[in-house]
Amino acid sequence: MLPWTEKYRPKRLVDIVNQDKALEKIKPWIEEWLHGIPKKKALLLAGPPGSGKTTTVYALANEYKFEVIELNASDDRTFGKIERYLNAAYTMDVFGRRRKLIFLDEVDNIEPSGAKEIAKLIGKAQNPIMMSANRYWEVPIEIRNKAEIVQYKRLSQRDILKALFRITKAEGIFVPKEVLQMIAQRARGDLRAAINDLQTVVSGGVEDAELILAYRDVEKSIFEALGAIFATDNTKRAKMAIVNLDNTPDEILLWLDENIPYVYYKPEDIAKAYDTISRADIYLGRAKRTGNYGLWKYAMDMMTAGVAVAGIKKKGFIRFYPPKTLSILRDTKEERSIRDSIVKKIMKGMHMSKLEAIETMRIFKSIFSSNLDVASHIAVFLELGDKEIEFLTEDKEKVGKIKGKMLSIHKKLKEVKTELEIRVEEVMEKIERVEEDTREKEEVKEEVEIEEPEESKEEDLGSKDQITEEKKDKKGKQVTLFDFLKK
Numbered sequence: 084m085l086p087w088t089e090k091y092r093p094k095r096l097v098d099i100v101n102q103d104k105a106l107e108k109i110k111p112w113i114e115e116w117l118h119g120i121p122k123k124k125a126l127l128l129a130g131p132p133g134s135g136k137t138t139t140v141y142a143l144a145n146e147y148k149f150e151v152i153e154l155n156a157s158d159d160r161t162f163g164k165i166e167r168y169l170n171a172a173y174t175m176d177v178f179g180r181r182r183k184l185i186f187l188d189e190v191d192n193i194e195p196s197g198a199k200e201i202a203k204l205i206g207k208a209q210n211p212i213m214m215s216a217n218r219y220w221e222v223p224i225e226i227r228n229k230a231e232i233v234q235y236k237r238l239s240q241r242d243i244l245k246a247l248f249r250i251t252k253a254e255g256i257f258v259p260k261e262v263l264q265m266i267a268q269r270a271r272g273d274l275r276a277a278i279n280d281l282q283t284v285v286s287g288g289v290e291d292a293e294l295i296l297a298y299r300d301v302e303k304s305i306f307e308a309l310g311a312i313f314a315t316d317n318t319k320r321a322k323m324a325i326v327n328l329d330n331t332p333d334e335i336l337l338w339l340d341e342n343i344p345y346v347y348y349k350p351e352d353i354a355k356a357y358d359t360i361s362r363a364d365i366y367l368g369r370a371k372r373t374g375n376y377g378l379w380k381y382a383m384d385m386m387t388a389g390v391a392v393a394g395i396k397k398k399g400f401i402r403f404y405p406p407k408t409l410s411i412l413r414d415t416k417e418e419r420s421i422r423d424s425i426v427k428k429i430m431k432g433m434h435m436s437k438l439e440a441i442e443t444m445r446i447f448k449s450i451f452s453s454n455l456d457v458a459s460h461i462a463v464f465l466e467l468g469d470k471e472i473e474f475l476t477e478d479k480e481k482v483g484k485i486k487g488k489m490l491s492i493h494k495k496l497k498e499v500k501t502e503l504e505i506r507v508e509e510v511m512e513k514i515e516r517v518e519e520d521t522r523e524k525e526e527v528k529e530e531v532e533i534e535e536p537e538e539s540k541e542e543d544l545g546s547k548d549q550i551t552e553e554k555k556d557k558k559g560k561q562v563t564l565f566d567f568l569k570k
């Protein structure tokens with residue numbers, strides 16, 4: 084499938100949206116080339132990604148009958164090529180062929196030595212050179228001095244919305260306005276990103292637009308990195324693609340692993356790409372084990388540059404897919420947390436080790452699908468929640484039945500509890516009564532002892548200590564709760 088960014092790339096300058104100021108500078112410059120050589124032989128188109136710089140170059144060449152030679156500025160091989168074109172190009176039109184317009188992309192990524200070479204070549208140039216950069220202040224000064232800067236502005240949400248609407252119309256599809264607005268808003272002035280989002284949403288189902296876009300938001304940088312790795316044969320560019328990526332190398336490997344078959348089509352190329360990532364995997368493992376980060380860098384180079392040059396890539400729009408392993412982990416995240424909480428409850432409630440609890444949970448799983456009575460008692464005992472019961476049962480109908488049984492167990496437990504509470508209260512009352520009786524009897528006895536006649540006092544030898552001891556003995560025979568319950 085042709086990427087819509089290519090399919091709908093304007094062929095004429097009038098169709099370029101909202102970059103009139105830039106075009107006002109570019110048009111007279113190219114017209115000068117038709118009659119001679121202008122003072123500034125190179126233009127530096129500077130501005131945000133997806134604002135129309137490359138589009139302008141091709142539309143311009145189309146209208147003024149130039150052939151575009153697009154070269155990547157950060158590729159060392161570029162210098163030789165420019166030189167060749169610079170020497171040959173101007174004479175070519177004598178033979179009725181098209182003149183060459185050289186387009187150097189990404190001059191903000193250029194090495195200092197390359198910058199000097201390019202500056203020299205501009206000096207010798209016999210044909211128009213156009214360059215582009217996102218951050219012109221990062222373009223080496225040697226190049227900036229030789230070129231006229233043409234500023235591209237960030238496209239507005241309205242511009243993007245209009246462009247998207249035009250595409251849906253041309254494709255004969257209906258995409259709700261809210262979805263188009265959502266895409267335009269996310270794009271932050273990058274029409275290429277917006278068109279790619281639109282194509283992804285349409286191919287994945289407009290009804291799931293929000294989900295698809297939310298997912299692309301999270302994984303945006305990895306999508307971009309894959310796009311960069313798979314779009315280039317240039318090893319340096321491929322290596323740069325993962326700089327500043329938040330994903331771990333293991334995750335990047337999974338993404339590459341998933342998407343290699345969508346990019347390469349010849350079996351030998353696919354095999355080569357897989358061979359490269361499996362080597363990268365081995366080196367990553369070794370780097371982790373040994374702490375030898377030389378190996379780490381080697382692994383990263385293999386999974387970027389190695390994969391990028393593995394073979395001939397499919398042309399056109401390639402939709403990347405998230406690795407199944409990651410989505411399985413994401414999908415099962417909730418499930419895993421439910422399982423962990425059941426294991427914890429078993430460990431606590433049944434005083435088991437984790438291993439025993441895991442084994443017990445497996446047994447419970449078979450009980451929950453075969454014996455709903457026992458299952459409901461277990462569920463009540465472990466105080467399992469709905470999700471945990473569902474996890475153990477895996478059958479919606481049975482979950483309903485277990486929950487019903489649990490309700491009646493809870494009801495019975497409540498009844499037993501109230502009955503017990505009543506019984507306990509009765510017992511407590513009896514205890515109180517008996518204690519009261521005993522206390523009264525003791526008091527009466529003490530009074531009688533105090534009023535005893537003289538002789539008995541003498542007989543008793545009148546030792547206070549003895550009396551106390553005797554009392555203690557008698558008190559020791561008091562009716563205890565234990566004696567009462569025994570009765």
Ligand SMILES: Nc1ncnc2c1ncn2[C@@H]1O[C@H](COP(=O)(O)OP(=O)(O)OP(=O)(O)O)[C@@H](O)[C@H]1O
Nearest residue numbers: 088091092099100132133134135136137138274275
């Ligand atoms: N001003 C614009 N008018 C019409 N279409 C545009 C415009 N800007 C971008 N596009 C669309 O977005 C796509 C990408 O644009 P283009 O390649 O010109 O971006 P760029 O400015 O060169 O970005 P980069 O700096 O990332 O190379 C094009 O295919 C084109 O369809």
